[in-house]
Amino acid sequence: KADDGYRLWLKYDLLKDEQLRKTYASTISSIVYEGEKSPVIQSATEELQLGLKGLLGKEISLKHTNTTNLGSIILKKDNTEKLTNDEGYHIYRQGKNIIVSAKTDNGILYGSFALLRNIQTGQSLAKTDITSSPKIQYRMLNHWDNPNGTIERGYAGASLWKWFELPERLDPRYKDYARANASIGINCTVVNNVNASARFLTTEYLPKVQALANVFRPYGIRVFMSVNFAAPKILGGLSTSDPLDPKVRQWWIDKTKEIYAAIPDFGGFLVKANSEGEPGPQDYGRNHADGANMLAEALAPFQGTVIWRAFVYKADANGDRFKAAYEEFKPLDGQFKSNAIVQVKNGPIDFQPREPFSPLFGAMPKTPLVMEFQITQEYLGFSTNLVYLAPLFKECLDADTYANGAGSTVSKIVDGSINHYQKTAIAGVANTGSDRNWTGHFMSQANWYAFGRLAWDYTLSSELIADEWIKMTLTKDAVPVKIITNLLTGSRENYVNFTTPLGLHHLMGQGLHFGPHPWLEKSARPDWTATYYHRADANGIGFDRTKSGSNALAQYSPEVQKQWENPETCPLPYLLWFHHVAWNKKLSSGRILWDELCYRYYSGAESVQKMQNDWKSVKTSIDPEIFEDVSGRLLAQQREAIWWRDACVLYFQEFSKLPIPAPYQKPE
Ligand code: GCU
Numbered sequence: 079k080a081d082d083g084y085r086l087w088l089k090y091d092l093l094k095d096e097q098l099r100k101t102y103a104s105t106i107s108s109i110v111y112e113g114e115k116s117p118v119i120q121s122a123t124e125e126l127q128l129g130l131k132g133l134l135g136k137e138i139s140l141k142h143t144n145t146t147n148l149g150s151i152i153l154k155k156d157n158t159e160k161l162t163n164d165e166g167y168h169i170y171r172q173g174k175n176i177i178v179s180a181k182t183d184n185g186i187l188y189g190s191f192a193l194l195r196n197i198q199t200g201q202s203l204a205k206t207d208i209t210s211s212p213k214i215q216y217r218m219l220n221h222w223d224n225p226n227g228t229i230e231r232g233y234a235g236a237s238l239w240k241w242f243e244l245p246e247r248l249d250p251r252y253k254d255y256a257r258a259n260a261s262i263g264i265n266c267t268v269v270n271n272v273n274a275s276a277r278f279l280t281t282e283y284l285p286k287v288q289a290l291a292n293v294f295r296p297y298g299i300r301v302f303m304s305v306n307f308a309a310p311k312i313l314g315g316l317s318t319s320d321p322l323d324p325k326v327r328q329w330w331i332d333k334t335k336e337i338y339a340a341i342p343d344f345g346g347f348l349v350k351a352n353s354e355g356e357p358g359p360q361d362y363g364r365n366h367a368d369g370a371n372m373l374a375e376a377l378a379p380f381q382g383t384v385i386w387r388a389f390v391y392k393a394d395a396n397g398d399r400f401k402a403a404y405e406e407f408k409p410l411d412g413q414f415k416s417n418a419i420v421q422v423k424n425g426p427i428d429f430q431p432r433e434p435f436s437p438l439f440g441a442m443p444k445t446p447l448v449m450e451f452q453i454t455q456e457y458l459g460f461s462t463n464l465v466y467l468a469p470l471f472k473e474c475l476d477a478d479t480y481a482n483g484a485g486s487t488v489s490k491i492v493d494g495s496i497n498h499y500q501k502t503a504i505a506g507v508a509n510t511g512s513d514r515n516w517t518g519h520f521m522s523q524a525n526w527y528a529f530g531r532l533a534w535d536y537t538l539s540s541e542l543i544a545d546e547w548i549k550m551t552l553t554k555d556a557v558p559v560k561i562i563t564n565l566l567t568g569s570r571e572n573y574v575n576f577t578t579p580l581g582l583h584h585l586m587g588q589g590l591h592f593g594p595h596p597w598l599e600k601s602a603r604p605d606w607t608a609t610y611y612h613r614a615d616a617n618g619i620g621f622d623r624t625k626s627g628s629n630a631l632a633q634y635s636p637e638v639q640k641q642w643e644n645p646e647t648c649p650l651p652y653l654l655w656f657h658h659v660a661w662n663k664k665l666s667s668g669r670i671l672w673d674e675l676c677y678r679y680y681s682g683a684e685s686v687q688k689m690q691n692d693w694k695s696v697k698t699s700i701d702p703e704i705f706e707d708v709s710g711r712l713l714a715q716q717r718e719a720i721w722w723r724d725a726c727v728l729y730f731q732e733f734s735k736l737p738i739p740a741p742y743q744k745p746e
Contacts, residue, residue, distance in 0.1 A: 080703035083515025086258050086523055087550040090132030090198070094554065098200055103134045105176070105203055106708065110141045110149030113663035117296035118183035122153060122190040125257065145277070151193070153186045154179040162186070163264070164212025169193055176203060182299040184265070191261040199549045204619060209534065213220070213493045216383075216503035217533035218266035218302070219259065220348065220450070221510075223586035225270070225277045231454050231591075234511030234518035239269060243291035252290060255510070256297035262530025266300050268505070272350040272387065274304035276312040279333055288340040295343065302345040302385070307369060308357035309333070316739040321372035334376040347373050348421070353390045365725075366406065367413035374415035381417075383501060385448055388422045388438060395604035397655070398621075398628035400426040404437050412444040414602035419501055421448035424474040426630070427611075429457050429507075431574045434652055435474050437633035439488045440481025449492045453525050454509040456591055458573060459709075461518025462714040464689065465573045466566035468528035468540035480635035489536045490718040504533045518594035519711055520704050523551065540567050558696035565692045567672045572689070575682025577720040577726075580675060581654035584611040585726065593718065594725035612654070614733045618661050619673065620654030631656060650674070661734040672736045679727050680742045683719040690716065 081089075093099040109126050111119055123140050130138045140150055152172075156179045159168050167189030176599040178189040192210065196203065206300060222230040223237040240249050258416040259267070265581045270278050277283055291301040310316045310329040319326055337344050351358025351369055359369030370386040371653055377384055391402035407420060414420065419440065425433025429452040439447060451471055458465045475489040482496050494502040506529040509517050517523050524547045531543050548559050577594070578585055585608045599609040613621055623630040633637050642648050646659040650666065653659060659673045669677060690712045697705055727738060737743075 081701040081706060083520050083523070086254075086516060087198075087396070087527055087547055088257060088261060089550060090129045090194075091414055092135050093133050093197075093200075093722055096191075099134055100204065102197055103136055105174070105465075106130060106134065106138060106150045108139045108141050108149040109151045109153070109661060110143055111153045112143070115142070116183050118187050118298060119153065121257075121260070122183075122187045125187075125261075126151065126194065127197060129197070133194075133197055134545055136470045148733045150174060151176050151178065153190065155181070155183070155186065158650055159182055161209065162211035163215075163479060165263075166209065167192060168209045169196075169407070170207045171203070171205060171541045176206060183575075185550050187260055187298055188263055195546065195550070197262070197599045198563040199546055200308055200384075212534045213476055213489075213502045213504045213515075214533055215535060216266045216345070216448075216501070216505075217264045217530065218503060218505040219266060219453075219508040219510075220263055220268045220272065220304075220505045221508045222271040222273075222454075223269065225275050225283065225639060229511055230271050230273060231452075232509075232511050232520075233454060234509060234516060235513040236511060238510055238512055239286075239290065241283070241286055244286035248293060252293040253297075254301055256294045258516075258526075259299055259356070259530065260297040262527055263534035265334065266345050266503075267294065268302040268304055268348045270304050272304045272348060273356060274306040274350070274356075276306040276309040278303055279305065279337075284337065284340055290342045291341045291344070300343050301341060302344040302348055302383075303337075304348045305373075306357065307349060308361075318362065319357065320524060321364050321368045322362070323532065327375065329710060329728070330373060332374075334380070335384070336688070338380045338382075344380070344382060346377050348385045348418075349373065350387045353387065358536070359728070365413075367410045367418075369420040371413075371415045374418040376419055378415070385421050385503065385505075386414075386418060387450070388420050389428075389450075391523050391605065393603040393605055396603075398623065398630050399605045400621075401628065401633060402632040404633045407438060407445075408441050410445075411442040411697045414445050416500055418554065419446040419448055419499075419503060421450045421503070421505060423450045423452075424471075426590070427583060431458055431570070431578050432470070432473075432581070432651060433583065434655055435477040435479070435488050437630075439686060440479030440486055440489045440496075441633070443481070443497040444500050446497075446503070447491060448503040448505055449488070450505045450507070451529060452507040453488065453529050454507050455519075455525075457521065457586060458570075459715065459718065460592065461522060461572060462570050462711050462718060464519065464521045464708070464712060464715060466521070466528070466540070466544065466569045467525045468532065468543050469567060469570045471529065471532050472536070472540055474664075475532070478638070479535045480637040484637070493536075506533070515707075521566070521706055521711075523547075525641065551582065552701075553696070553699040555699040558699040561692050561696055568685070569689065572682050572685040575678040575685070577682075577722050579678030579682065580650055580671075582612055583655065584608060594722045596726055596729045611717070612730075613658060614730055616733060618659045618663070619675075620658045621656070622658040623656045627658070661736060672734045673739050675730065676742055677738050679723040683716075683723040685701040686712065688715045 079438050167185045180186045227237045235324050281321045308319045310319045310326045314329045350356050352360040373384040388403045388407045391399045422438045477488050479486045490496045527547045528543045543564045548562050566718045585596040587593045596608045642656050662670045
C-alpha cells in the first residue's frame with residue numbers, strides 16, 4: 079500500500095532486516111510499568127505497544143508490577159536518577175531488561191519515544207546506556223492559525239484545528255499531532271495567530287481551546303494562546319486598554335482566572351503588540367514592559383508566563399529596520415517581571431533565507447530571551463521548495479555573540495546558561511496544516527522534526543538529525559540514506575544562492591512573499607520595498623550598515639563587529655548585509671562582485687537539477703507515492719529557481735552594466 083505521509087516519522091513498519099528484528103524481538107517480551115497508570119504513562123505504554131507491534135511484528139504484552147524482574151522494558155520512576163532536569167530520561171540495560179527511567183511521567187514518555195527511535199533507526203540495544211535532558215524548558219510550536227480556519231503563512235492547507243466542530247467533535251488528528259510533538263520533545267503549543275483575534279478569549283472559543291488542551295495533556299503538551307492587546311476594549315466594553323488603568327488590569331485578571339478554571343495547566347499568553355498595526359501599550363504612551371507586566375501580574379498566581387514578542391519596526395525610509403527591535407527593547411532590560419519573557423526572531427529583519435543573528439541575543443542579560451524560528455517556509459519557497467532548515471537553525475544557535483567573552487553562543491543565551499534565566503524557551507512557527515501529509519511538501523516534515531530535536535538538544539548535528547529522519551520516514555538503505563542526507567543538508571545553501579546570495583535580503587514579491595521582486599520600489603511602507611534593502615545603483619549593491627551608513631553593526635559586541643565591519647574580510651555570506659560593494663570589487667573568491675553574484679545565482683539554480691538527479695537515483699528505495707510527490711515539487715522548484723535567477727540577474731544588470739560571465743551565457 080502506498081504511503082500518503084500521514085504517519086510522519088512514527089511509521090512503525092515491520093523492520094526489513096530480519097536478523098535485527100529477531101534480535102530485538104528476543105530481547106523484548108513485555109512492557110512493565112510501575113505505580114499508577116497516569117494519562118502520560120498510558121500514552122507511553124500505548125505508543126510502545128503500537129510501535130513494537132509494527133516494527134517487530136509481534137504483540138508485546140503490558141504488565142503492571144512492583145517487582146522489576148518480570149519484564150523486558152521497564153518504565154521506572156526514579157527520583158534518584160542524576161538527570162539535569164525533570165523531563166530527562168535514562169535508558170539502560172539491567173540484566174535482560176531495558177530500563178527507561180526518569181524522575182517524572184513526562185521523562186518516561188520522552189524516554190519511551192527515544193527507545194522507539196533507536197529501534198526504528200536500527201541501533202543495537204545490547205549495551206544501551208543513554209541519558210538525555212532537554213536544554214531548554216519551553217519547546218514550543220507557534221501556530222499562526224485564525225478562528226476561521228485559515229493559516230497566516232501556511233502552505234499545507236487549512237488549520238489543523240476544526241474550530242467549527244470543536245469542542246464537541248475531536249478530530250483523531252489532534253492526538254496524532256500530540257504524539258508527533260511528544261516524540262521530539264515539544265511540550266508547548268500556541269494554538270492561534272500572533273495577529274490575534276480577540277474572539278479566542280470569548281466563551282465561544284475558550285471551550286474549543288480547552289478541548290484541544292485535554293487531548294494534548296497526556297502527551298505532556300501545554301497550551302498557550304496569542305492574545306489581542308485591545309481585548310478589554312473589544313470584548314470587555316471598556317473605553318481603553320491602557321495597561322496602567324486599574325479596570326483594564328482587573329479585566330485581564332478576571333479573564334485569566336476564567337481561562338485557568340477551564341485549563342488548569344494553561345501555559346500563558348503570547349503577545350504581538352505595537353507591531354505591523356497590532357494594538358499595544360504604546361497606543362497609551364506606555365512601553366512594552368508596562369504591557370507585559372500587566373499580563374504577567376494576571377498570570378502570576380497560576381505560574382503562567384507572558385511571552386512578549388520583540389518583532390517591531392516603524393516605517394522610516396531613511397532609518398534602518400535592522401535596528402528597531404534592539405532600540406525598543408534593550409533599554410527595557412531589567413524592567414520585565416520574572417514571568418514575562420521576550421521572544422526574538424532569529425535575525426533582525428524577518429526570517430530571511432540567511433540573516434545574521436539578532437543583536438538582541440546577548441544584549442538583555444536580565445531578560446530571558448526566547449528564540450523564535452520559522453518552520454513554515456514563508457521566505458524559503460513555501461511548499462514547492464525542498465529546503466531543510468536544520469543548517470539555518472544551527473547557524474544561528476552556534477553563532478558567537480561574545481556577550482560574555484568567546485563562547486557566548488546564541489544557544490547559551492537562549493538556554494540561560496550565560497545569564498542564569500529562570501525560564502528558557504524556544505519557539506518555531508509551525509508548518510503544519512490539514513494536508514494529508516501535514517506539511518505540504520513531504521520533505522518539510524524534516525523541518526518540524528529538526529526543530530523539535532534541536533529545541534531538545536541544540537548540539538545535535540544537521541546530518542545526524544537528517545539521518546534519523548530519513549531512516550524513520552523514507553528508507554534505511556545505506557547508500558540512499560547518504561544521498562538524501564546530502565540532498566537535505568545542502569538544500570538551504572542552494573536556496574540562498576538562487577534567491578538572495580552574498581547577504582542580499584528581502585527581494586521577494588510583495589504581500590504573498592512569493593517569487594522575486596527586486597525592482598519593487600513603491601509600497602504602502604518604505605521598508606517593505608526591495609530597493610530599500612538591496613540599494614543597487616551604478617556603483618554597486620548592498621546596505622551599508624557600518625559607521626559610514628546606518629551603523630547597525632554597533633549593536634553587536636566589538637568582536638562581532640570586527641568579523642563583519644571590513645568589506646575586505648567580511649565573510650561573503652554576510653557581505654551585502656553590511657556593505658555597499660562596488661560591482662567590480664575583487665572578492666576573496668577571486669571574482670569581482672558582479673561575477674560572483676552571477677556565479678551564485680547560476681550555480682544555485684543548477685543545483686536544483688542536481689537535486690533532481692540525486693532524488694531519481696534513490697527511486698527504488700522510496701515509496702512510489704512519496705517519490706512522485708517530491709519529484710513533482712522538485713520540478714516546480716527548478717522553474718522557480720530559474721525565475722529567481724533570471725529576474726535578479728537581469729534586474730541587477732541594469733545597474734552593473736556588466737556582461738553575464740561567458741559560462742552562463744546561453745547560445746542564441
Ligand atoms: C512576517 C509575516 C507576517 C507575520 C509577521 C510576524 O512579517 O509576513 O505574516 O504576522 O511576520 O511575525 O508577526
